[in-house]
Amino acid sequence: ISHAAEEHRFLHRDPKAISLEALRKQRSAILSQLRQQLPYISVDWSDAAVFKPVPSEPIVVCRSMAAPVLIALRNRSEIDLSLTLPPNGRTAHIKAGSEITVLCEVLVDELMQVSDGITIPLAKVSGEDKERRVEVPIRLAQAAVVRGTVRDGSTIIPARVTILCSDGVCRYGGEFATKSTFTDKPIIYPPIGTWRKNTFFYTDGTFVIEVPPGATQITVERGFEHKPQTIDLMLDAGQLKDVELGCQELIDMSAQGWISGDTHVHWVTNAWNVDEPLSLLSMVQKAEDLRVANNLTLLQRYADQAFIKPSQAPMGPIPQYSNSRFHMQIGEEYRNEDLYGHLCFLNIDWLVQPIGTGSIIAGPDALDYPINRTAIDDCRQQGGISIEAHGTGGNKDVPIYVIHGLVDSLDQLEPEMYYRLLDCGFQLPLTNGSDHPARTLGIARAYVQVDGPFTYDGWIEGIRRGRTFTTSGPLIFLDVNDASIGDVIH
Helix, strand or coil: CHHHHHHHHHHCCCCCCCCHHHHHHHHHHHHHHHHHHCCEEEEEECCCCEECCCCCCCEEECCCCCEEEEEEEEECCCCCEEEEECCCCEEEEECCCCEEEEEEEECCCCCCCCCCEEEEEEEEECCCCCEEEEEEEEEECCCEEEEEEEEECCEECCEEEEEECCCCCEECCCCCCCCHHHHEECCCCCCCCCCEECCEEEECCEEEEEECCEEEEEEEECCCCEECEEEEEEECCCCEEEEEECCEECCCHHHHCEEEEEEEECCECCCCCCECCHHHHHHHHHHCCCCEEEEEEEEEECCCCEEEECCCCCCEECHHHCCCCCEEEEEEEEEECCCCEEEEEECCCCCCCCCEECHHHHCCCCCCCCCHHHHHHHHHHCCCEEEEEEEECCCCCHHHHHHCCCCCEEECCCHHHHHHHHHCCCCCCEECCCCECCCCCCCCEEEEECCCCCCHHHHHHHHHCCCEEEECCCCCCCEECCEECCCCCC
16 A cells, blocks of 8 residues: 555655655565465466466465465567456556566356366457466365354454455455445545455454465454454364454543544445445444544535435434444535535534535536535534534635634644644644545544533534544543643643
8 A cells, every 4th residue: 555655656746756766676575575475376478378487386265265366477578568457457568578467366166167277367468359368276175164253241242353364365254244335445545546445344243254274363453442352263174163352442531531533424335325324334333432423414416416415314413323432413514626625514403505515516507605604604503513624625715714713623634734723823623534435434533522421512512622632543642731632821
């Protein structure tokens, strides 16, 4: 991921980008590391065929379970090649005498009859219909089965689980193994290429998964206040293994008055225009040990459709999923893309209209009207707070809102901009949110200090008072001469 981000900076002429020579060295080191972790085959591409120069060790494959294989493809022809690579049709260019490394998959379904090898698609030459294939030596094995249970004491609880299999693949198990809303995310930002798979899956507390035999590592996590637990197993072919998992609590932040929350959630599918059940939000909220989830309704209009989502409930709390520990609230993201920016409205009783303005959000016939101040005033009249959703984003009006006292908090703000506001004498709280489904729920969150027992009203008041910090992991405490976060010292 870091290397992909570095390549992105280089291609976009970022002044902070490293040199091309450094990129090549870094890529070479990554490939060397991958060859130690994954099955590896070296093949030659001649003018007429693909052939292996030397036999390689068989790859252990379980039926109906895709196994990875790295293939170093050397161009032994006298011309430069332009190849189309499976499975997604990516184009690769290989100069004569050079090589590239391709990640392929070996899949043996239930009906295939194989002995000690299988041929898989490798590439097509530009302009040719025929697909060249490569023979991969394999050894069929029966999968092992893991049955897992996650507990807190005697109670079965939701969590996120990572299972690293013996072939270097992280696989999913349980009821939500195929739910792409959980598994697929643009984990590199800005997004580079297509969305990628998370390494982990969510469980409601129990799961069953088939894995290849061999060394298997299982890790269970529950937010930032628990220590992840990792166990290592050596599984035989066909073995059934029961495992008990749990996370030790590192610190109880709520006991010190600090309550975690995600200010910016859209509980919808990755397509954004279909609601996900709130019961699943409640499960993931518990798996992430995220105390407050603000599920924000927005408006979006495309050429062929318009939608207002999520739409599971009206503005306000969701009583059936809220208690003294976890709270779920419906709010609004009010958006203008052309000029004014996006706003998170929390603690409101009804939608602020028109929800979105301007041609990009509300359609080509929509005006950039009314200005965002009108919406902020409406939000505050309801007792709500207005949070700048994406720092300054592509919009530069945030300092104007700050000067006019229209900003209750700032999400996703670059530190340099925050320091400039502080230097001008503006004392502003920081909060944060995931913008799910763009990112995993709670991956960035705000901790808000609440006086007395936890209530959502108290959480909102803590933001107003500036008693917040924002984090993607570290838990921060600060005291200066008996003053703490949110206080002012003269």
